[in-house]
Amino acid sequence: MTQTDAAALRRAIPEVVGILVRRGADFASAEDAVQTALLRALERPVREGVRDIRAWLVTVSWRAFLDQLRSDNARAAREERLAQEPEPGAVPQHDDTLGLYFLCTHPALTATSAIALTLRAVAGLTTRQIADAFLVPEATMAQRISRAKQRLTGIPLDQPGDLSRVMRVLYLVFNEGYSGEIDISAEAIRVTRQLAALTREPEVDGLLALMLLHHARQPARVIGGRLVPLADQDRTRWNVDAITEGVAVLQSALARDRLGQYQAQAAIAALHADAPTAADTDWVQIVEWYDELLAFGDSPVIRLNRAVAVGEADGPLAGLAALDQVGEDVPRYHAALAYLHERAGDTDAAAAEYGEAARRATSALEQQHLLRQAERLRQLRR
Structure with missing residues (x-):
């Protein structure tokens, strides 16, 4: 099977499940049947000459469903009713x-x-x-x-x-990001792209733009097994095509004048993507977008990120003052506190806070990064 065929099959799966349900299958059986058909397609190529992959998947899935009915000794009358199988290609458009x-x-x-x-x-x-x-x-x-x-x-x-x-x-x-053989983030983007086409909602487009802009930075995020903070990333590694698409999708969503939280988050990501270097980042605009986000709901995580942005826009002391509004139980609170203390020149407090942040970290990569930051500052004091 070609990559094109495989992609077409996976795009068709939700619609095919719906078709089987409309023909009389329950959701669980329909979903199992489509998975069975998909596995068969992956194990051996779809025969040449198939013009409509979707219709092929409907046919094979329906046969898998009927096979399951027979193996379960379904009532003969029900089986006969369900077995009135349309010819391939006679697929409803609903x-x-x-x-x-x-x-x-x-x-x-x-x-x-x-x-x-x-x-x-x-x-x-x-x-x-x-x-x-x-x-x-x-x-x-x-x-x-x-x-x-x-x-x-x-x-x-x-x-x-x-x-x-x-x-x-x-x-x-x-x-969920990348794990094993599947890039889960890429799958989320693919599915969200389908949702955006189905709904034409600006906030769904905002979510798609946010995913594209974040995923564009993936190649620069971990190098040699080490987590690389945004400010230190090699921006030449960023995926320019994904950034271009993300910005275009976001602009289209914003033009419809129905702002939502995903659009606001995407706007922040776009400002980071637009800056050729970390020093060129428009932190004043980023603070303004965080204020827009807070208007949708007071979130301690948003307040923490806003405090860091304030520290960049107005200086570390202003950032520390903004961080006072955030509880220390918020994830990455101590990492933000350490960063702002370091920016303010208090390396002793920063080293201690990096150590505390490392103790609370939920991932090994993040923990190792924070421990390195703490050790770097301790070395400076010697």
Whole structure:
């Protein structure tokens, strides 16, 4: 199978699940059947001459569903009714993809289950690939996905859903980052791009722009196994095409004059991307965008990031004063405090705070970076 065929198959998965549900399959069985068809396609090439990959996937998935019915000794009458299989190509044009987004992010599911189910039913990843990304055994992930589908039993695919919840789950997917053979962030971008085409909502475009702009910096973020802070990154490593697209998508969203928090976050990322060097960053505008973000809801994480931006725009003492409004239990509080103390010339306090930040770090890369910062300042005092 060519990469083009594989990409077309995965793009078609949400719509094909919806088609099977409309033909009479329940969501769990439809999703399993489409996964079976996808695995068959990956194991052996799609035969040459197939003009409509989507129709091919519908046909193979429906046959997989019928096979499962027969193996489960389904009632003969029901099987006969469902077996009136259309010819390949006779595929309805009704698209249930948006309904599938809503279903996979239903409030009945935990965030972790919603992420896993979205990756499988919408993004088309296999259970093994998802398990690899989450660093858990495949059997554990299979059980998690199975329980999630059980929770959704009886919920119709066309039930109205919450678009903000879908975006929140997709952003959580994006932040899983890169793990194993699958770049989860890239998958989140691909799926969000589909959502943007379905909804034409400026805030979905804002989320897509935010993902593109952050992902553009990925090649410069970790070098030689070491975390590289934004200010120290080699900007020639940034993906210019992703930045260009992200800025264009953001500008289109902002032009519709319905500002949302993802658009505001993307605007901050765009200002970082626009600066040729860290010293050229327009910190005054970034502070203003953080103020816009706070208007959508008072968040301690936003206040922390704003305090760092204030420290860059108005000096470290102003930044420290702004940080007083943030509790020390907020993630990366001590790292921000250390940075601002160092900027203010108080290396003793900065070294101590870097050490405390390292103790609280949740990732090994971040912890090692903070420990190096603390040791660097201790060396300066000798």
